Amino acid sequence: MRIAIPLYPGFTALDAVGPYTVLAFAPGVTVTFVAGERGPVVDDQDSLSITATATYDELPDPDVVLVPGGPGTVGALGDHRLIEWIRAAHRTTRWTTSVCSGAFLLAHAGVLDGLPATTHWGFHDQLAAFGAVPAAGRVVTEGKVVTAAGVSAGLDMALTLLALLRDEDTARAVQLAIEYDPAPPFSSGSAATASPELRERALSLIRGV
Amino acid sequence: MRIAIPLYPGFTALDAVGPYTVLAFAPGVTVTFVAGERGPVVDDQDSLSITATATYDELPDPDVVLVPGGPGTVGALGDHRLIEWIRAAHRTTRWTTSVCSGAFLLAHAGVLDGLPATTHWGFHDQLAAFGAVPAAGRVVTEGKVVTAAGVSAGLDMALTLLALLRDEDTARAVQLAIEYDPAPPFSSGSAATASPELRERALSLIRGV
Numbered sequence: 001m002r003i004a005i006p007l008y009p010g011f012t013a014l015d016a017v018g019p020y021t022v023l024a025f026a027p028g029v030t031v032t033f034v035a036g037e038r039g040p041v042v043d044d045q046d047s048l049s050i051t052a053t054a055t056y057d058e059l060p061d062p063d064v065v066l067v068p069g070g071p072g073t074v075g076a077l078g079d080h081r082l083i084e085w086i087r088a089a090h091r092t093t094r095w096t097t098s099v100c101s102g103a104f105l106l107a108h109a110g111v112l113d114g115l116p117a118t119t120h121w122g123f124h125d126q127l128a129a130f131g132a133v134p135a136a137g138r139v140v141t142e143g144k145v146v147t148a149a150g151v152s153a154g155l156d157m158a159l160t161l162l163a164l165l166r167d168e169d170t171a172r173a174v175q176l177a178i179e180y181d182p183a184p185p186f187s188s189g190s191a192a193t194a195s196p197e198l199r200e201r202a203l204s205l206i207r208g209v
Numbered sequence: 210m211r212i213a214i215p216l217y218p219g220f221t222a223l224d225a226v227g228p229y230t231v232l233a234f235a236p237g238v239t240v241t242f243v244a245g246e247r248g249p250v251v252d253d254q255d256s257l258s259i260t261a262t263a264t265y266d267e268l269p270d271p272d273v274v275l276v277p278g279g280p281g282t283v284g285a286l287g288d289h290r291l292i293e294w295i296r297a298a299h300r301t302t303r304w305t306t307s308v309c310s311g312a313f314l315l316a317h318a319g320v321l322d323g324l325p326a327t328t329h330w331g332f333h334d335q336l337a338a339f340g341a342v343p344a345a346g347r348v349v350t351e352g353k354v355v356t357a358a359g360v361s362a363g364l365d366m367a368l369t370l371l372a373l374l375r376d377e378d379t380a381r382a383v384q385l386a387i388e389y390d391p392a393p394p395f396s397s398g399s400a401a402t403a404s405p406e407l408r409e410r411a412l413s414l415i416r417g418v
Contacts, residue, residue, distance in 0.1 A: 179359030
């Protein structure tokens with residue numbers, strides 16, 4: 001089982017590494033970070049670099065594509081090699097997936113045309129302009145396409161995906177291995193219940209990077 | 210506010226990147242990955258490398274130390290530069306923290322002598338042999354020392370820490386920015402409620418890396 005996570009400058013680290021950690025823990029799964037060139041790719045904060053160990057040409061046909069989001073998606077929409085790689089890989093994937101604003105890259109590659117999909121709450125409505133149908137839900141599955149809401153939702157998506165790729169017992173064992181029994185100290189993670197002031201403050205943090 | 214995350218071969222990626230993403234989103238916070246030498250450091254799966262951008266000597270006095278865990282902690286216990294860096298930095302930190310088995314590195318540096326602390330459920334009792342007092346809780350705060358349970362607990366710890374470093378409103382805004390409103394598809398993340406079979410399977414996944 002070969003899973004490919006494309007990296008581009010300005011990705012959000014947790015978008016990629018949350019699902020990576022869940023999926024890479026499973027036996028028989030290989031996760032590879034890919035990019036236009038091999039080498040380090042810097043994140044949205046300019047303070048974390050993950051090494052891409054294969055080029056798009058070297059991994060054209062992964063079983064699973066998992067596209068992270070981040071402020072860098074705006075620039076990545078113009079990265080023809082990335083978009084064409086997604087488009088071509090999607091023809092033979094078992095699953096094509098995204099986290100956060102990675103959905104816009106899937107959409108730009110034509111993967112989400114007319115499909116229900118989700119993304120970060122701050123940009124959810126904008127999916128419609130890209131041909132997708134903005135759908136409620138932290139993880140939205142439609143055929144072989146799975147999209148997740150913002151950043152940390154990739155963890156929940158990856159467990160869902162792992163149960164589909166392997167089986168539910170494997171997903172449960174990984175969940176216990178990473179002790180994913182979440183207990184955030186605040187209950188401020190949902191835009192549906194956040195005050196307008198908190199929503200604006202969160203969006204300004206995102207715009208600041 | 211300068212936060213340092215030391216990397217060593219065999220760290221678990223989410224241990225480092227969960228807290229990194231939470232903390233780096235906050236204004237005025239700089240997070241630096243440090244190691245004995247600058248350059249990429251490979252994780253427990255041999256498939257993800259994060260670049261250390263400073264050596265221990267270049268960042269001897271961070272405001273916050275955050276030590277990730279992973280199977281590599283066993284080898285890292287013998288890394289004198291890492292252990293001495295933790296010991297020396299702790300004298301002047303505002304907060305000294307760990308995720309998962311990173312607690313054993315804090316303990317080996319003398320930081321946890323006689324203190325309540327936590328770590329991954331699979332190794333919790335073993336903290337006593339390192340001079341700490343194994344304590345219940347996903348995040349344990351004792352003076353300026355904060356320890357978190359396994360892997361994903363670093364997210365909850367980082368939000369707690371950010372509220373202490375800055376203020377609760379900032380932590381809430383970051384929680385919303387990363388849409389941390391967790392909804393795992395299974396409720397298998399707690400060892401307290403897991404079957405012996407699931408616990409054994411989870412531990413075998415950890416031993417397998």
